[in-house]
Amino acid sequence: MRVLFIEDDHVLGAAIRDHVLAAGHAVDWMQRLDDARLALASVPYELVLLDLNLPDGRGLDLLKQLRAAGNAVPVIITTAQDQVAIRIEGLNSGADDYLVKPFDLAEMGARIAAVARRYGGNPTPEITTAGVTIDLGRRIASIDGAHASLTAREWAVLERLLARRGGIVTKSEIADSLYAFGAEVASNAVEVYVSRLRKKLGRDFVQTIRGLGYQVKA
Structure with missing residues (x-):
């Protein structure tokens, strides 16, 4: 954010x-x-x-x-x-x-x-999507009861995607949520964090919409 x-x-x-x-x-x-x-x-x-x-x-x-x-x-x-x-x-x-x-x-x-x-359209702190249960209030993500440990930056990307579940979030929007004025941003930074989310939450959790951005299904 x-x-x-x-x-x-x-x-x-x-x-x-x-x-x-x-x-x-x-x-x-x-x-x-x-x-x-x-x-x-x-x-x-x-x-x-x-x-x-x-x-x-x-x-x-x-x-x-x-x-x-x-x-x-x-x-x-x-x-x-x-x-x-x-x-x-x-x-x-x-x-x-x-x-x-x-x-x-x-x-x-x-x-x-x-x-x-x-x-972001998630007034309640807990949601379930793509087989993953996410407690936004306590920042706990779990798959079949097993917790997935996410870093602060990974949570920031996850929350940005969940704020528009079912919609497309562009790469630049995710980058804007992560970096302030003057910060150096690696060209592949967003891809790295999305890749980490997939490893921890499942390969199909974040969908790549080619040429547009990323999406978590509603």
């Missing part, structure tokens, strides 16, 4: 960025709203983590602009402001969730996963 993280606190920002990266997601960390707007104009993000107080304005103004423009990207607000009125304004402005600082990083990870499931 490609995440836009907007936060101007260097220490907290580094901790959150590293935690989201460790979960296998790509993270673009911006510390100003103008930089965030430029990123949003060029990348189809799957989630935004948004602080409310930035050096060049209010995060809520950016959120309102996104929703007014019809951009439905999931947004989780992260802020030290815990007043009820601020929370209500954030949710009424189109936020999907709200985390008050300081918060537990594991809880943040769980909320990110929950929002991603809702928008």
Whole structure:
């Protein structure tokens, strides 16, 4: 999943960025709203983590602009402001969730996963497809009761494919979910991760749609 993280606190920002990266997601960390707007104009993000107080304005103004423009990207607000009125304004402005600082990083990870499931069409954490049972909430994949051990990056690719079960996910979409701005991307990186999923979940789990991309059957 490609995440836009907007936060101007260097220490907290580094901790959150590293935690989201460790979960296998790509993270673009911006510390100003103008930089965030430029990123949003060029990348189809799957989630935004948004602080409310930035050096060049209010995060809520950016959120309102996104929703007014019809951009439905999931947004989780992260802020030290815990007043009820601020929370209500954030949710009424189109936020999907709200985390008050300081918060537990594991809880943040769980909320990110929950929002991603809702928008990906998998509101329940467990699904079965192509003979594989997958618990998205706990990140457990099993075949006939035997667990398959997946790395964070492999989970990121799997979740991207499952978000469009029955549809085609292009190679570039998978790459965008894995790598942030400036990251070096090997030409065969996506093929490598798809190959690993097939080895662990079955040869027919991921179908190659020649010239278009990849597909997990519904």
